[in-house]
Amino acid sequence: MRGIYKIYGTGAAEVRALDGVDLTIRDGEFVAIMGPSGSGKSTCMNIIGCLDVPTAGEYLFRGVDVAGLDRDELALLRRHFMGFIFQSFNLLPRVTAVANVELPLIYDGVKRATRRARATEALRTVGLAGRESATPNQLSGGQQQRVAIARALVTEPPLLLADEPTGNLDTAMSDGIMVQLDRIRVERGITIIMVTHEPSVARYAERILHFVDGRLVKDGPPAAILP
Amino acid sequence: MNWLDIFLMAFQAIVRNKLRSFLTALGIIIGVGSVVVMVHLGQSATQSVTDEIASIGSNLLFVMPGTAQRGPGGVRSIARPFELDDAEAIEREVPGILVAPALTSNATVVFGNANETIAVIGTNNNYFIVRNHALAHGREFEDSELGAGSAVCIIGTTLVEEMYAGQQPLGTTLRVGRTACRVIGVLEKKGQSMGQDRDKTIVMPIKAVQRRLVGKLDVQTIYVSALVDGTTRTVQRDIESLLRQRRRVASAADDDFYVRDTQDIAEALASTTNTLTILLGAIAAVSLLVGGIGIMNIMLVSVTERIREIGIRLAIGARTRDVLMQFLVESVALSTLGGLIGLILGVAGTWLITTRMNMPFLLSPAVMLMGFSFAVVIGIVFGFFPARKAAHLNPVDALRHE
Ligand SMILES: Nc1ncnc2c1ncn2[C@@H]1O[C@H](COP(=O)(O)OP(=O)(O)O)[C@@H](O)[C@H]1O
Ligand SMILES: [Mg+2]
Numbered sequence: 001m002r003g004i005y006k007i008y009g010t011g012a013a014e015v016r017a018l019d020g021v022d023l024t025i026r027d028g029e030f031v032a033i034m035g036p037s038g039s040g041k042s043t044c045m046n047i048i049g050c051l052d053v054p055t056a057g058e059y060l061f062r063g064v065d066v067a068g069l070d071r072d073e074l075a076l077l078r079r080h081f082m083g084f085i086f087q088s089f090n091l092l093p094r095v096t097a098v099a100n101v102e103l104p105l106i107y108d109g110v111k112r113a114t115r116r117a118r119a120t121e122a123l124r125t126v127g128l129a130g131r132e133s134a135t136p137n138q139l140s141g142g143q144q145q146r147v148a149i150a151r152a153l154v155t156e157p158p159l160l161l162a163d164e165p166t167g168n169l170d171t172a173m174s175d176g177i178m179v180q181l182d183r184i185r186v187e188r189g190i191t192i193i194m195v196t197h198e199p200s201v202a203r204y205a206e207r208i209l210h211f212v213d214g215r216l217v218k219d220g221p222p223a224a225i226l227p
Numbered sequence: 228m229n230w231l232d233i234f235l236m237a238f239q240a241i242v243r244n245k246l247r248s249f250l251t252a253l254g255i256i257i258g259v260g261s262v263v264v265m266v267h268l269g270q271s272a273t274q275s276v277t278d279e280i281a282s283i284g285s286n287l288l289f290v291m292p293g294t295a296q297r298g299p300g301g302v303r304s305i306a307r308p309f310e311l312d313d314a315e316a317i318e319r320e321v322p323g324i325l326v327a328p329a330l331t332s333n334a335t336v337v338f339g340n341a342n343e344t345i346a347v348i349g350t351n352n353n354y355f356i357v358r359n360h361a362l363a364h365g366r367e368f369e370d371s372e373l374g375a376g377s378a379v380c381i382i383g384t385t386l387v388e389e390m391y392a393g394q395q396p397l398g399t400t401l402r403v404g405r406t407a408c409r410v411i412g413v414l415e416k417k418g419q420s421m422g423q424d425r426d427k428t429i430v431m432p433i434k435a436v437q438r439r440l441v442g443k444l445d446v447q448t449i450y451v452s453a454l455v456d457g458t459t460r461t462v463q464r465d466i467e468s469l470l471r472q473r474r475r476v477a478s479a480a481d482d483d484f485y486v487r488d489t490q491d492i493a494e495a496l497a498s499t500t501n502t503l504t505i506l507l508g509a510i511a512a513v514s515l516l517v518g519g520i521g522i523m524n525i526m527l528v529s530v531t532e533r534i535r536e537i538g539i540r541l542a543i544g545a546r547t548r549d550v551l552m553q554f555l556v557e558s559v560a561l562s563t564l565g566g567l568i569g570l571i572l573g574v575a576g577t578w579l580i581t582t583r584m585n586m587p588f589l590l591s592p593a594v595m596l597m598g599f600s601f602a603v604v605i606g607i608v609f610g611f612f613p614a615r616k617a618a619h620l621n622p623v624d625a626l627r628h629e
Pocket of ligand 1: 015016017035036037038039040041043044
């Protein structure tokens with residue numbers, strides 16, 4: 001990722017959400033993005049996740065220049081290479097846990113029976129065996145976030161993107177989620193990029209990127225950056 | 228993403244929001260229902276008119292004064308009426324026919340305590356053959372009664388039922404207008420015809436109606452029946468030239484009378500009911516269109532409500548066409564479901580109305596197919612815009628949406 005700018009609005013109302021960011025993330029890294037509110041963390045994350053395109057700059061994903069891809073190609077890229085976890089869980093309401101987890105597989109055209117089996121297995125991985133038919137409003141925040149993790153992992157993507165995954169959870173639940181993420185990362189050798197405010201959560205990462213006003217100001221291991 | 232999954236997804240969305248789905252489909256239900264009912268009723272009406280007219284008699288000609296540019300309904304009454312002489316001349320000059328001059332007048336009919344206003348037809352004995360309405364009991368008029376215009380009458384079965392209450396009518400005396408009238412016969416039962424009770428009638432010698440009820444020597448209609456099949460056209464021409472002579476119509480002028488056969492009348496009436504059918508069908512189609520706009524409305528609301536859901540789907544790898552199909556199939560499923568329910572209700576409604584109104588119950592597959600496919604098309608057309616809107620949302624904005 002080189003010279004990335006993301007600019008909202010024009011003229012006096014211009015907001016430089018990202019102001020010239022150069023960044024390389026290698027396969028298998030566990031990266032935490034930190035920084036004050038409004039510093040461009042989510043914007044950076046969305047660009048990495050191909051949910052958004054930069055105003056200027058070049059982003060190569062596994063050697064492919066993302067700027068050359070159209071809307072549907074980006075969708076396919078997300079489908080096969082990325083899993084998303086959000087602060088607000090973003091599960092489909094009134095839909096069972098297992099159906100939520102199945103969703104990415106539906107778009108991938110996976111057969112019904114296989115789909116159900118893989119979704120159930122993914123739920124088991126996050127410790128929710130037996131809660132398959134619960135709807136999100138019957139689950140606690142931590143459980144909902146674990147359903148979301150199962151959904152992000154069910155397609156076995158090499159890259160997991162988590163925007164403040166513990167932002168809506170209490171400390172105990174946060175720890176549970178982080179332990180789980182770390183375990184999955186080690187087991188599967190996936191890359192995780194995570195936005196967080198909390199140093200306790202960021203400590204799970206191997207590398208911390210610190211953003212201020214759309215610029216990457218610090219980049220190093222937790223020991224060097226966290227007080 | 229395969230079709231089954233798309234359908235299941237749409238079906239789940241519909242079921243998840245039952246009330247809203249029902250209200251959305253309601254417009255289509257009413258639209259398709261009314262198209263089916265209206266057009267079917269129109270066709271039934273046309274059919275019953277055609278049937279009725281065929282039952283009047285196929286070799287029958289109506290001769291009436293007036294001009295007939297606009298069919299039997301558009302008669303100009305300023306034309307000179309016929310007289311009995313005209314009917315006699317036709318009978319004398321044109322071979323192979325039966326002639327029944329007729330004059331109808333409404334009169335109050337009283338028997339015992341019962342009284343009713345009834346159309347009294349003055350005519351001769353040919354009427355029973357020409358109009359295909361024979362006697363069940365009693366006898367026809369005698370020549371002396373016809374010649375003198377005697378106060379004798381032959382009555383329809385409705386009158387017998389309503390005024391006699393099981394009593395034997397033959398030989399009794401009815402008061403018709405101011406005339407005491409002896410009942411000499413009873414007509415056989417004919418039933419309803421074009422909304423009219425053909426049994427609620429009294430037949431008298433034409434001279435009796437002329438003198439005792441109307442007070443004029445007019446003849447309203449001359450019924451002519453060709454005795455040999457296929458000769459009505461020749462008979463019609465003969466009558467026309469004879470009447471032009473008798474009524475001294477200048478050779479350049481139009482006839483001041485008209486001769487119609489039942490075929491003409493059937494066609495004229497059928498074309499009227501057809502126009503009506505098209506009109507009603509068009510009104511119903513407009514309501515279907517309004518139903519379509521309803522679908523678009525609700526689908527737009529639904530898209531707005533589900534922006535976040537769309538964002539999630541886009542984030543996990545749904546392509547533009549996946550989201551487009553999801554919402555399009557949802558709206559088409561709604562309109563198809565609405566179309567089906569509308570079809571069933573429409574058929575039920577048609578059955579109910581036709582049986583109540585003594586009309587033939589006929590279903591036209593073409594009409595049903597048209598109404599139904601119209602509903603499906605409306606689902607596609609009006610579902611497209613909201614679906615497109617959903618499919619082209621920006622994933623980040625959609626996810627950010629509250
Ligand atoms: N869609 C948008 N339109 C306008 N401004 C935006 C939009 N998205 C983000 N911003 C602005 O960009 C800046 C960075 O936002 P964001 O990346 O969400 O910050 P963070 O996640 O670090 O809190 C903020 O100032 C925010 O107001
Ligand atoms: Mg943020």
